[in-house]
Amino acid sequence: MKMTLxxxxxxxxxxxGNGGQLLSPSVSASKARRAEPVTPIDKxxxxxxxxxxxxxxxxxxxxxxxKAAREQRDAGRKG
Incomplete structure (x- = not known):
């Protein structure tokens, strides 16, 4: 049996939701880029x-x- 949609x-x-429409990006591609170039010192x-x-x-x-090992060791001495 072949399944249909x-x-x-x-x-x-x-x-x-959006009625089946494609969502538009909230930030444009040009604004998504970094405003200033990354310098070697920044890297x-x-x-x-x-x-x-x-x-x-x-x-x-x-x-x-x-700390856990010390607590376990100390618990062994008391008991």
Missing amino acids: EDLLAGVPAQD TTAIAKLVLQDEAQARANKTAQL
Whole structure:
């Protein structure tokens, strides 16, 4: 049996919206571009920020692991 579009859409509830029209973009393509060119120092700064964020996250993860291990060790001594 070959399915038709009507068969597929039979269980889909009616939709309220834009009346089947294509949505227009909220920002034009020319405005979506960056207003000023990206300089090499901007690229370097962005990369440096990412590296610092990654290092901070790794440090926070390691601190949490060490804290959990210390708490587990201390709980074993008390019990």
